[in-house]
Amino acid sequence: MSRSEFLTLAKKEVKDLFRDPKIIITMLVVPIVIFFILGEVMGYSISKTSEISNMTGVNIAVINYDNGTFSQYFINFIKNDLNSNVKVFANGTVYDLMRNGNYLIVFVIPNNFTYNIVNGVSANIESYTYIKEISISSLSQVSLASNLIISSFNRMVLLSYLAKAYPNMNATFFLNPVSANESVFINGNILPANTIESLTGPYIALIIAPILMFSIASSISASSMGTEKEEKTLEITLSLPVKRSYILLSKVLSSFVVSLIGLIGMSTAMLYYEYKIFSSTGISEAGGLNISSASSIISPTVLFLFALGFLFAIFVILLISIVASSLANNIREAQIIASYIWLPFLIPYILLIYVNISQLGSFGAFIVSILPASTPIIAIKSVFLGNYIYLLTSFIANILYIAIILYIGTKWFSGERIISSRPILSRKK
Known part of the structure; x- marks a missing residue:
């Protein structure tokens, strides 16, 4: 199969996803509308509460x-x-x-x-x-x-x-007889303490963004597979004279494109939500952020490694979601399966929000590094530490996960049981 034929198959998958109103409404439109409404409601509530003072x-x-x-x-x-x-x-x-x-x-x-x-x-x-x-x-x-x-x-x-x-x-x-000029030493730089404080929001955003993307991607990919099983179109796709691995990869690529669009929309809505909260309280979110100082912490290197790790992580999530949701026979069953898939991937993110990776010890840091989809947050931590062993370990582990899941998924898509299988959730005892 040529490269152009693969891209044609991927474009078909993207069009099929955007053609399904259930996916567009439930996965893209609803979250954006909810955050916009929450922004208005929270802004009004906070302004009314602030009036009391x-x-x-x-x-x-x-x-x-x-x-x-x-x-x-x-x-x-x-x-x-x-x-x-x-x-x-x-x-x-x-x-x-x-x-x-x-x-x-x-x-x-x-x-x-x-x-x-x-x-x-x-x-x-x-x-x-x-x-x-x-x-x-x-x-x-x-x-x-x-x-x-x-x-x-x-x-x-x-x-x-x-x-x-x-x-x-x-x-x-x-x-106030004594005042303090607080500074911190981080990543080889001496910076004002308020710079670190003002970077808390962007830092948390770098951690929350993959979590949101994992949720959106697993739901979209599972819904896509559930729709094909429900409408009996998967049989037609599998009957095409193409490699099953290309079919699987085209579904991953299409789900990634739609998920990325959903993440951009949701991120915009979340920014609006934060803006309404901060504007209602009269607090400046920037907090005196010094751009030159901030760039020495969240540098292009950090962002590049984060983005690269994010691509690996989302690829793992999508592969697992598509293969797992192929066990379902309809959208409802696929979404039930997807709702459990991405939750375990929260473990390293929740852990490393509160704990430094150096506090885990060598063995603990190694275990966290090899967890699937942990690469984005490991990338941020590794740059700050100046130690890229854990990041390299995470990259290698996720490459192995991708290869193993792609191999298993290709074998599964090559068989006939993918058409006739019944999920565990729907089996009668």
Whole structure:
């Protein structure tokens, strides 16, 4: 079979995949739509939760049994500094003030509040927060009184004492008398610590991208095979005068192309999802990322080895998914099989997100390196270590996996049992 004939067969497989609406909708369209919807929902939810930290215009009641200097300081603080609507009561009950929801927070200042502060004894304020139901937004309200108001007031009291004790000095100096310029030494470079922190997102993305691709690829390849078994078109393909290995490889290539398109679409949707979250919180995802410093860590070498390892890994996943799903008789059975196939490949990724490969010891690192489809993450780790033994081991192991699975798959596709086989899941006891 010539090269052009193989490409023709591969193009046919790609067209067949795109012609199937079930694959396009369930594997490509639905994940993208879900992430876009999640982005909007999460962005709205976070913005509403963040609004709680803004105390402007919030109705606050204060039952003041103290009437001392510091209780008045506290009332003026929440009224003026926080721009809240404050109403002070000489007496009353919390229940009466809160039962109608007229006040978000009620503070009760005891009669010894000022006396304790003046005499160096920790004073106490009772705080009550009105919530309508249990949610993250409500839980934020509960912590608002202590985390925002009380903490801010404590800081103000501290600064006032420091200003009196050291009138010739800036009192805020005592809050942070020592600062640190943090740097790290990695991969032969000394870099600011915030560069590493800002690279956490891209680093995690390099790990999550293969996991997403594994999921998409196994589902698409399994669905493709399940469709052919269900519609009885596999018999026609196998009757063509071509090598069975070419048929298998053409299915791998077509599934890879469609999966890659699905990954690009899903990645775009995920970026939108992250953008909505960060924009809603007002946090810059870049975090002061220095591009020149970052490029010395995630260098072209890292990306090249990662991409090469990714090709090996996805090839292994696709071969296993196509061969395994050929045991199914329809799409449902094929997808059940595919749902279990890619999960074991998560092991090295989950492990190496939290653990350095050097912490595993030589034997442990060797075991992780020979796990199928582990090459992308081993590539990243090996470049940082400056030790390519584990990466070479992973490449060799995955080449062997590809050769073995391709041999087994070719033999399986050459037999007649692929047409008449029944999956284990559907066999009657």
